[in-house]
Amino acid sequence: MSFPRKLKQMMIFVDGVGYAADTESVTLPKLERKLEKWRGGGLGRPANFDLGGGDDLTVEHSYGGPVRALIRQFGAPGMSDVQIRFAGSYQDDSTGQIHSCIITLRGRHQEIDRGEQKVGEAGSFKVKSECVYYKEEWDGVTDVEIDVLGMIEIVGGVDLMAGHRDALGLA
Template identity: 45%
Template sequence: MAMPRKLKNLNLFNDGGSYLGVCKTVTLPPLSRKMEGYRGGGMNGPVKADLGWSDDGIQLEWKLGGFDDQVIRQFGAIKADAVLLRYTGAYQQDDTGEHTAVEIVVRGRHETIGAGEAQAGEDTEKSITTTCSYYKLTIDGEVLVEVDLLNFIEIIDGVDMLAEQRKNLGI
């Protein structure tokens, strides 16, 4: 029998600045692809063709305690990769004691900033949704996924998924 790796602690960095003790939660971006069913003659059922990343894009949702003016200053950023966020997670498997380091780096810009409820003497939190043009997942120092939508790069487990397409397009 084995136990799963559980998140023991986390941190979020915004353009290099740490939110240690301030970041309350991070909803990691789901990896999602756009698929289209195809069924031709001689096929007894549809097979989905992979058309790249989902139209929903890549989004990181996160919450901060208190008030943070840096996020407000970044709102309305012109460039699609203007804001650099880095999530670090310390995971541990309780049956073996083994530790796993998970890091997710994204670049994008803030789509929504929810100011939350303000009430004197009560906890406050701000909810931010950052839409991302870049995503990199590293586990124990090994890059498993790197996606740069603006530069037509998609590397999964060391395989450059778009190398042939870039070659065919002359880029």
């Protein structure tokens, strides 16, 4: 019998600096495809066309208090000026095996929300970052890599955009 893998430990790195004790939570980007329904003659039901990647690669990360280094990155001019790396250890309680998940992102901060600050109470410090690069690795194997600016989208070792780059003369 197998049980789901559960996150047991995590850490956030921003531009190579680790925030183990500061990190409260992270909401990783959704991986989405934009699909459009089409029902032409001879089809009994609509079929979905794949129009490519979906919405933005947004990551939200929360900390126990203000992180000055992140504040200093606000307004970074380049779309990929800030690197964020999530490192998580997931454990299968049926076997005890621990799996490593590393998600590397590059982008810039869209929003810094300090929430309500009260003396003697834990405050919040939330950062929302929009990314143009996403790479997900499990136990050292890359499962997904998306480079928006490079027109690269690799899933399970297959580059879904290679043919398009070739057709446009970008390869």
